[in-house]
């Protein structure tokens with residue numbers, strides 16, 4: 001396969017880079033901005049509104065919803081450039097990648113009218129309420145209940161590891177409406193609803209990033225249900241498949257690697273050992289990039305995306321880890337804060353193999369669905 005960017009794609013990438021150069025604060029690279037701090041969330045609302053104003057927030061959305069019907073390549077170029085810059089959109093990357101498109105597909109006209117325009121204008125933050133203390137990889141076992149009572153649902157239970165929850169306006173929530181695997185439903189829940197308590201979980205990965213969210217008899221109107229009762233599996237599968245290919249974390253890794261190598265060269269510490277390891281890390285990033293491109297190409301041609309997305313995601317996890325290990329070994333001073341940008345990459349790489357679904361689950365999918373290996377008998 002010969003891979004080249006066409007003129008429109010090159011021009012688009014230049015436009016995005018010029019926008020970033022003009023709109024990120026001068027000291028951006030040295031700001032210790034975790035992905036979900038209060039500062040980052042406020043900044044993302046200003047930044048995304050500016051992106052929206054020039055048509056760069058949701059170019060891949062249908063024109064009807066404020067987009068330009070741009071194809072999957074343009075969406076990916078945009079995402080690559082945003083991640084290379086440390087993802088200044090903050091949590092809003094979820095809105096544009098999968099929450100908006102999922103509501104376009106499954107929402108009622110009222111839900112679409114209420115939730116999609118603020119996303120297209122860059123004015124709103126969402127969080128994803130899937131994981132629970134006893135239920136992460138095995139989402140089918142989740143226990144948060146939503147009980148119907150006339151025109152309302154009453155929600156009781158607990159979510160955990162919820163990114164952005166303290167700053168989010170709305171939660172894309174999975175809750176159980178009846179027993180069994182097909183008894184889970186999706187609700188769009190305003191985070192200001194009485195009975196919701198958010199507690200931040202202190203962690204290595206940065207201030208304000210992950211939370212516990214408690215639902216204590218939270219009453220929401222029945223029209224907060226997305227799709228039909230019990231349809232969560234279909235909806236979540238659509239959402240997760242959009243997210244798995246939507247995050248080009250390798251571009252942040254490449255940027256971090258480049259920065260680390262420059263530092264070593266400046267300090268005259270870029271010897272042959274470091275050079276070999278840097279080359280290996282770079283090769284891992286390129287592998288992740290091309291796996292991801294193959295998924296974008298499938299999407300561009302309307303082909304189904306299955307286990308290939310797991311391979312792309314796993315390759316990206318390996319790339320982030322390779323860069324992170326390189327930095328820890330050869331530029332260890334960055335870990336104590338001498339370079340906030342390298343530290344930020346490291347913090348994200350620590351959780352790369354768990355945050356949007358465990359890497360081992362991706363390996364299971366690759367083993368059974370791509371390689372055709374037998375499953376272990378139960």
Ligand SMILES: Cc1cc2nc3c(=O)[nH]c(=O)nc-3n(C[C@H](O)[C@H](O)[C@H](O)COP(=O)(O)OP(=O)(O)OC[C@H]3O[C@@H](n4cnc5c(N)ncnc54)[C@H](O)[C@@H]3O)c2cc1C
Nearest residue numbers: 128129130131135136137161162163351354355357358360
């Ligand atoms: C930084 C961060 C941000 C997150 N943000 C969110 C968020 O916004 N919203 C949200 O809902 N969740 C979020 N999560 C949670 C994340 O989706 C879960 O951590 C993940 O799905 C794994 O679930 P778990 O933590 O319960 O681990 P478990 O599922 O209990 O897994 C623990 C270990 O067992 C392994 N394992 C489990 N099952 C299998 C299996 N079948 N085969 C082989 N190995 C297996 C896993 O690979 C893992 O190593 C976040 C997590 C992190 C770390």
